[in-house]
Amino acid sequence: MAFIDTFYQLERLAYLIQRKATGSPTELAAKLEVSPRTVHNLLEQLRNWGAEIAYCRERCSYYYVQPINLCFSVIQPAEDARKITGGRKNISSFLLDAEFLRWGGASLYC
Template sequence: MAFTDTLLRLQRLAHLIQRKSTGTPQELADKLGVSVRSVDNLLNTLRNFTEVEIEYCRERCSYCFAKPVKVSFDFIIPLDSGGDVRGGRKFISNFFVDAEFLRWEGAYL
């Protein structure tokens, strides 16, 4: 998956979890257009990055956040970037490390 595809899928995943409308893992995979294994990877990425607990509710047949959270996906683009596009594994790793400033008490991602 490309970096932007992953971010868009994480955004959609977080939105579906917040609405408690993910469905079963297979239904969620179909909604996101990925395999069930990729759903597991996306869930782990969201859990690790946000440090938010995500649970599966058998009654609702949906994943849900254990505690209320604010979900926000914003991109920060410097005005002096000159249209440069940066990417790659090292950039993505640095992006997630640098994104620590986006966390604040009571609200993640």
């Protein structure tokens, strides 16, 4: 899977969780067009970034325990453009070095 695909899946997942419209894990996997294991990995990635995510059996949806505002963007300083030569491995390792910051108490920018 390409890095950009994962990025867009995380963005879509965050949106669905925000709206409390994920459905069951199986339904969520179908919405994102991925396997249930990939859904688990994507949820874990959001949790690693500081999002507190729980599952409501009544609503059959994931939700944020604490309100959070996620903003997904890739920011690359011009001087670093030459460091990325291409390929998923190179781009992923570059972005893993990026800082993911909390801003304004309830916001997570990545």
